[in-house]
Amino acid sequence: MKKIAFVIALTLSMLACKNESKDVVDNSKNKTYTLLGTVKGMPDSSMVIISEANKTIDSAIVKDERFTISGSLEEPISVYLSIKGTRDYTTLWLEPGRLTFSAEKGKFKQAEITGSGLQKEDNRLNAQIVALRFQQDSIENLIRPDMTKLEKQVLLGAYFDLEREEDSIYKSFIAENNHSLVSAHILNIYKTTWGKATTQSLYDKFTKEVKSSNYGKGIKEYLTLNKEPAIGDPYVDFAMLDVNGDSKKLSDEKGRVTLLEFWASWCGPCRAENPNLVKTYEMFHPKGFDIFAVSLDTDKDRWMEAIAKDGLEWTHVSDLSEENKAGLIYGVNGIPDNFLIDASGNVVGRNLRGEELNTKLAELLP
Structure with a gap:
């Protein structure tokens, strides 16, 4: 079920672009857009916000149930359109x-959108995905x-079969539309979920224009950085800035048992686990245990506030970017996630929590 939250944003924005995709990466083309909106029943002075990657691109005020937003683009992008202070x-x-x-x-989810070739393709693809999601919701x-354990296993088996079918639809679209900017958008979202081998195979088929797009560059960065060490492999070193702006390396913890922890202030499960992690740290730190925490936050104030509020006394780093470099290196596709590294520098566990983590630490630090 972990995947549901990860892909829910993608359900609505899924993609497209065939002949139009060749234009979107051509710098000689016109870059301006005008969005004319009609929102029945929306009060005057309501604020319409267009955002991408948690950053506001533009906004407008509704008057007489209408709004207009104009701007320019480097290339087409999939964005959120929302009304401030509402769930629309x-x-x-x-x-x-x-x-x-x-x-x-x-x-808003039933909105009619015209003028975009990408949106038309998005709607056709999304129709297949929505049908699968409806079945998944029914199973949930x-x-x-x-229920008995067997009954739950049967239902979960059917649920995960639908997830695999969903992945198959996306991968088929990408493989059949190697000229499509939308294909790059999908692959950029799913790269860490599908892994390096699958991502590389699909990326290699892209046209030169698609590879040069921003989505294509994001995929390329992942393929370049990703190492995703398995249990038994040596850790992969990296450097990142801490809360004071000083560069810290994972190798600074060399010689100590270290938990490389991936989290964020906005991650509910991460915050819920922090009290247990504090207890673990207090128990094993005197014996040679440290935590090197990488935050996927983009807002420094919220990051620092969460550290203080949760009483997290260990090392904290972040690049405050949407594509956290350490996350790409280690192949993190959801948080919380962690890698336990022994004093010799080898990965000896992944995603260990609570008593399972304490038991492993007791073995390493008797």
Whole structure:
């Protein structure tokens, strides 16, 4: 079920681009766009926000149930369109030209969007995904606490079969549309989930234009950096800035048993686990145990606030970017995640938590 949260944003924005994709990476083309919006039932002074990667691109104020947003683009991108202070949101493709958006208050996910060739392809692909997600939701609703273990296993088996079918649809789209910027968008999202071998195979088939796009560059960076050490492999060193702006290396912990912990202030499960991690640290730190925590935060203030609030006394680093370099190196596709490294510098465990982590540390630090 872990994958549900990871892909939910992608469900609405899934992709496209055939002949249009060759234009989106051509710098000689017009880069300006105008989005004309109609939102039935939306009060005046409501703020429409367009954002990408948690950053606001533009905004507008609704008047007489209408809004207009104009701007320029380096290349088409998949963005969120939302109303500030509400749960109204959807995703759409911004690309040069005249685009229209029509929806009702509270029903943004059923919006009609025109003027974008990418959006048309997105809608066709997304129709297949929505059908699978509906079946997954139905299975989740059938799972009850009083079920037997076998009954749950049967339902979960059916659920994960649908996940594999979903992956197959995405991979087939990418393989059949190697000229498509949308294919690069999908692969850029799923690269750490599918792993280096699958990502490399699909990326190699892309056209030169797609590889040169921002999504293509993101995939290339992952392929260049990724090492994803397995249990028994030596750790991979890296350097990153701490909360004071000083460079810290993982190798600074050499000779001590170290937990390389990936987390973020906005990650609920991470924050819920922190009290247990504090107890583990207090128990084993005097014996030679350290934690080297890498945050996937992009907001430094929230990152530092979480460190203070949760009482995390160990080393903290982050590059405050959407594509955390250490995460790419270690192949992190969801958090919390961690790698336990022994005093000799070898990975001896991954994603160990609570008593399982304590038991392993007791073996390493008797």
